[in-house]
Amino acid sequence: MSTVLFRDVRILDSTGADPYPGDVLVVDDRIAAVGQVDPGRAEGAQVVEGRGRTLMSGLCDAHTHFSWINSADLDGLGTMPVEEHLIAAMESAKTYIDSGYTMCLGAASAKDRLDVVCRDAINAGRIPGPRYLANGPEIAVTGGALVGSITKFADGPEGMRKAVRELIELGVDQIKLSMTGEEITGTQRAEDTYFSDEEVAAAVTEAHRRGKRVCAHARSAESVKMCVRHGVDIVYHASFTDAEGMDMLEANRDWVFVAPGINWLVATLYEAESFGFPQEAAEAVGYKKELEQATEGLREMHRRGIRLLPGGDYGFAWTPHGTYARDLEHFVERLGFTPMEAILSATKLGGEIMLRPDELGQVQPGYLADLLLVDGDPLEDITILQERDRINAIMKDGRFHKPDASPVLQEAGQPVDRATASAAATVQARP
DSSP: OOEEEEEEEEEEOSSSOOOEEEEEEEETTEEEEEESOOTTTTTTOEEEEOTTOEEEEOEEEEEEOTTOOSBSOSTHHHHSOHHHHHHHHHHHHHHHHHTTEEEEEEOOOSSTTHHHHHHHHHHTTSSOOOEEEOOOSEEEOTTOOSSGGGEEEOOHHHHHHHHHHHHHHHTOSEEEEEOEEEGGGSSEEEEEEOOOHHHHHHHHHHHHHTTOEEEEEEOSHHHHHHHHHHTOSEEEEOTTOOHHHHHHHHHTTTTOEEEOOHHHHHHHHHSOGGGTOOHHHHHHHTHHHHHHHHHHHHHHHHHTTOEEOOOOOBTBTTBOTTOTTHHHHHHHHTTOOOHHHHHHHHTHHHHHHTTOTTTSSSOOTTSBOOEEEESSOTTTOGGGGGOGGGEEEEEETTEEEEOOOOOOOOOTTOOOOHHHHHHHHHHHHOO
16 A cells, blocks of 8 residues: 655645645555645655645646657558557657646547557556547548548448448547638638538447547537537537527536637737748638637537537647647637636646546545645746646656656754654655
């Protein structure tokens, strides 16, 4: 049995309650006690001295691409040899957990089994990474692919059923439909919808029959309504949601999630010039219009209680891996979330979208010990979660991915607490 005591921390428990001072006891892979900890239960524990730092749940990215590798050459994702591609995807997994993300939901894989292999290697303890739900290549209809070299094509209801079955046979956790265009392609418009109702219905029915969820790249107003009509579980983007679609999302908010990928829009509009896509070009094809409409729509979704989660399509050259917490800043600065609401979307709702709401995303007794020790108060400054050196410790399953390496301090004029120093050194040395 392993026991770790986080002593004198500021507990941000993701229930919505204000943070409060206390201790948190971890026994094996679970949180055993929060707040007041019986000294007898903590006897012999490894001690991490919090000194008032924030202890919170690990974060969730709801739109993850391990196999996007910070490249501007999107077709190159298809032609890259699978051996090198797998190594790059494993590096992405490590970057996520290095950044405090202990939960990720795969939004598409550039090759058939990259996501599945990474997930299995993480679960087996062979590589570091977050808890992961794996995807396969996104499914598109003929003439509707965003990047043809990384797409699985299917047409008609029977084609959709066959494609879904083939991906499930690979071992994926969910299915991805690419239902609309994307302006950066130069040929596929974001407000164009390429799937028919019959194709969406067939894909969702087949996936649900096999116990798998469906997510969809759905920017257009019609695609959002098709998603809700046919039971698509996770809607990505939803930029041009109209009044009817908004009402449909609200009426079904108990089961549908929206992960808008807001950082993709911001970065593509303002930060892609050095990669060959200047702001003038982005505005000319419609990204400014899309960002404005998406912002207005997402603010309305938030007001209506529709479940919005962060996840910004990271892994493109201008949305590089390691910058994931920018989404939280956008939720606050652009979408009208309070910092607490943004954190709840990345923690409590993360547990929900990962299908483990009673085990993940909160600092509560009985929950899995996926914890961050943060130097500072993210409720005062949400951007500190973008600074890796401010995340002093990262724990997953009760084991330190990143132990606390901050020095043991002492009050002025007081002798060093040798027992505390020894315990802290033990924690720092623990693998």
